[in-house]
Amino acid sequence: MILQRFLRQHYRPLAGAALLSCASAGCTVALLSHINRLASQGLHGGIAHPLLAGIGWLLALLMTNALSQVLLAQLGGGLVAQLRTELSRRFIDLEYEKLADQKHTVFGSLIDDVANIAPLALVAPLLAYNLLLAVLYAGYLATVSPMLLGMLGGFLAASLAASLLLARVMRGKLDELRRANEKVFEYFRFISDGKKEMTLNEARATHFTHALMNPAIQRARSLMVRAHAGLGLNEAWSMTVLYGSIFLIVYLGYAALGLTQDTIIRFVIGAVFLGGPVGFLVSAGRQVAVGAASLRHLERVGLDPGGAVDDAPSPAHGSRALDDWREIRLEGVCYRYPGSTAARPTVGPIDLAFERGEMVFIVGGNGSGKSTLLLLLSSLLTPEQGCVSIDGMAVNSDLRAYRDRFTGVFGDFFLFPHVLDAAGRPLSDARIEQLLDVLDLGEQVQTHDGELSRLALSTGQRKRVALLQCYAEDRDIFFFDEWAADQDVHFRDYFYRSLLPALKAAGKTVIAISHDDRYFHLADRVIALDLGQVVSDTRPAPVPLRSRTAI
Numbered sequence: 001m002i003l004q005r006f007l008r009q010h011y012r013p014l015a016g017a018a019l020l021s022c023a024s025a026g027c028t029v030a031l032l033s034h035i036n037r038l039a040s041q042g043l044h045g046g047i048a049h050p051l052l053a054g055i056g057w058l059l060a061l062l063m064t065n066a067l068s069q070v071l072l073a074q075l076g077g078g079l080v081a082q083l084r085t086e087l088s089r090r091f092i093d094l095e096y097e098k099l100a101d102q103k104h105t106v107f108g109s110l111i112d113d114v115a116n117i118a119p120l121a122l123v124a125p126l127l128a129y130n131l132l133l134a135v136l137y138a139g140y141l142a143t144v145s146p147m148l149l150g151m152l153g154g155f156l157a158a159s160l161a162a163s164l165l166l167a168r169v170m171r172g173k174l175d176e177l178r179r180a181n182e183k184v185f186e187y188f189r190f191i192s193d194g195k196k197e198m199t200l201n202e203a204r205a206t207h208f209t210h211a212l213m214n215p216a217i218q219r220a221r222s223l224m225v226r227a228h229a230g231l232g233l234n235e236a237w238s239m240t241v242l243y244g245s246i247f248l249i250v251y252l253g254y255a256a257l258g259l260t261q262d263t264i265i266r267f268v269i270g271a272v273f274l275g276g277p278v279g280f281l282v283s284a285g286r287q288v289a290v291g292a293a294s295l296r297h298l299e300r301v302g303l304d305p306g307g308a309v310d311d312a313p314s315p316a317h318g319s320r321a322l323d324d325w326r327e328i329r330l331e332g333v334c335y336r337y338p339g340s341t342a343a344r345p346t347v348g349p350i351d352l353a354f355e356r357g358e359m360v361f362i363v364g365g366n367g368s369g370k371s372t373l374l375l376l377l378s379s380l381l382t383p384e385q386g387c388v389s390i391d392g393m394a395v396n397s398d399l400r401a402y403r404d405r406f407t408g409v410f411g412d413f414f415l416f417p418h419v420l421d422a423a424g425r426p427l428s429d430a431r432i433e434q435l436l437d438v439l440d441l442g443e444q445v446q447t448h449d450g451e452l453s454r455l456a457l458s459t460g461q462r463k464r465v466a467l468l469q470c471y472a473e474d475r476d477i478f479f480f481d482e483w484a485a486d487q488d489v490h491f492r493d494y495f496y497r498s499l500l501p502a503l504k505a506a507g508k509t510v511i512a513i514s515h516d517d518r519y520f521h522l523a524d525r526v527i528a529l530d531l532g533q534v535v536s537d538t539r540p541a542p543v544p545l546r547s548r549t550a551i
């Protein structure tokens, strides 16, 4: 898992921090012994020597502690950065369908889980330090009175057994808390994405606040209180057991065991020192429990933190493996969205073939399965049954090469400010300016080193910027999910009558979802869907085109 890998990669500074911590533990014990000697023997060694020795041990303690803290701070920063980098990469590598309905998970994990997991690694050297400190103090106490140490050890062992039992009970609570927090993160997304609707509609905002957000926050709060109260009670209990047993030992030492005052005082001072590492070990248990719950959450959402992230850079150019493809075929393809309880699949069974260079329109009523078909065709969704193949080869045998064939605009597209070619290089500003002019955006948007000056545009204009990106990528297959729906009459006409035919003339395959029946006759094929199945696949008679604009 990621934590073990981090510990392996950074074992030197971690070992350094642990060594420094142990040195600091040694200084603390030496200081304890010095204080005890001074307390029991007084200033027999003169005035200056005990003072200088005390200052010396204090300075050594300060330096070893400070150095180990600096090392730990560096390791902490490094671990947070590494966790963020690895988790971002894992999210990017995760298949679309695994994340489609849980986008809030990204923020929850990058913020909450990173903050919970990072302390797990940092706790390791401190655990070593405190364990060593506890052993050294115990060793010191053994020299004072092995019998009293045995009694104290017995009390602490019983308390530890109770703590471990409680930790098992709390494990389920912490997992529940992590899931409850996930719901809160989901609603945080409503706040940003639904801002306009809630600003305009106060009743909607009130309902969201009182019926959704607040109950989710309250549920997380109540689980947090239960989980952390349990862990906190454990800490309080453990410390009470420690100090209670010291009290009992003093009492029994005088009342039943007939020990000398000197033995009892020296034992008590040592036992109080022991309270430091014991307290740390108990409170570290809370960090470990919370961090472990986050690790389990990452595994649950498919971000299995086991195994190294593949940091190999992507190829510098799109794959050429399928450059000469001729046909894409869907055979018996069925798909059902997760959670769907319908008797029949959302789409399918579908049997279709797309020839290279064709211009195909996919049509049908709302919910008939057009967008789902496009996601299956572009391999963003995996068929539950059936197969998508390219020239007879199943596409999942080389998904990257297959996906490199596609560029397009989804119904819920996202705009990146940088315009890149198929190889991921910034497109030249001259070419971007030319495209901006063709798309009638030259006035609104400027470009500098391949970066667009603004993306805050009208919906129709934003779709044109998305189209610009497709031209920049210039791949074999251009797909559009109701691209023209937000365009004005003039530009819609221009899109269907000029831009799409020009793409076809340039040898591109065009697959466009459309409700614009005025233009259906311009396609090579019109595939109609209903209830997730192909109900017709027709070839309209060819018509002469008005004009074509190659861009």
Ligand SMILES: Nc1ncnc2c1ncn2[C@@H]1O[C@H](COP(=O)(O)OP(=O)(O)OP(=O)(O)O)[C@@H](O)[C@H]1O
Pocket (backbone or CB within 6 Å): 100, 101, 337, 338, 346, 364, 365, 366, 367, 368, 369, 370, 371, 372, 373
């Ligand atoms: N993410 C999803 N999770 C569950 N069901 C979904 C999801 N997306 C779509 N569906 C369902 O799948 C069916 C097909 O949806 P799809 O978006 O493919 O239809 P469409 O033909 O593109 O519709 P429209 O013309 O309205 O865009 C619909 O019944 C829809 O409710």
